[in-house]
Amino acid sequence: MPQGQPSNVPEDGLTTRQRRNRPLLMVHTGDGKGKSTAAFGLAMRGWNQGWNIGVFQFVKSAKWRVGEQTVLERLGRLHAETGEGGPVEWHKMGSGWSWSRTRGSEADHAADAAEGWAEIKRRLAAGAHDLYVLDEFTYPIAWGWVDAEDVVETLANRPGHQHVIVTGRRAHPRLLETADLVTEMTKVKHPMDDGQKGQRGIEW
């Protein structure tokens, strides 16, 4: 993928450098594979730039653990040990948010999701991370557990230079409208259609 050239230059009074350094709101949506994988790949890329990475997985299951968590947390420890790359935090709703006292309140995912978003708002206000991966965050919005307008307002007005990636199907129209970059992953062909189950290393 070559370094892209803009197809046109806007008259927004910004220099190329200012425009280049604009923090991005990115959305990976659609029914295909690769939404989260590409987001975690960007986190790996950001780590390499020395960025402070925060991953927030809005998944219901505590057991579910993707290989990227192991690797990115390992990279975070590598940073602590050798100074390479940047720090990494990985938080998961299903196991109970690590900052929360209520551990995995199976009963009330809506409250868990709202709590996760409240923490992310605090971190955005404080400029805690350089890159936020809000994995599967489209669902709590779609289900009304988190208010879409609040999300859009907060993200649009976040201070400093914080990149945000939101992944998941059924992205809210307001989120798409607000995003700088939207990619839709479309399933053209998938082995599960042929009766194949997910497999280690490929699906997790």
Added chain:
Amino acid sequence: MPQGQPSNVPEDGLTTRQRRNRPLLMVHTGDGKGKSTAAFGLAMRGWNQGWNIGVFQFVKSAKWRVGEQTVLERLGRLHAETGEGGPVEWHKMGSGWSWSRTRGSEADHAADAAEGWAEIKRRLAAGAHDLYVLDEFTYPIAWGWVDAEDVVETLANRPGHQHVIVTGRRAHPRLLETADLVTEMTKVKHPMDDGQKGQRGIEW
């Protein structure tokens, strides 16, 4: 992304375990972002499973270096030092394939691409890697530098249990036909449309 369940079970005489362990040919195509990023994310996931990873970038530029190369090569060294994960090799056409005597023959990308494919064929025959990332390999096929039928035949008949991911736009119809899993990344919105140039950590 929860562990998927098959939508139907084929009568192919295979057990679920056999079917599950089928090596996959995956293609990431389309005009959107995330094709390579998701492939490198899968490589990170595979590394975590202890897989032997081979990345072959069919890019013309020797200078171009994505953050994932630094990180995956670092993970490869970590494997050598501590036994964590698996080994990683990263080869790039633009800088002259590392196994080749001709260093970056700027003049003849077609010959370079053919040489890269010849090496990959040897490795597939030998079962050298568990996961091959053939990054931007759609282009040498599209340009006729590498024969599409040869690619399809070789990949369809590769021995053992070797996963292959091919990335790039304009994937050849025969490749799509042969692939187990095809994902199309579609650009819905991109900041370069607004005159923004690519930026560090996001584009590379």
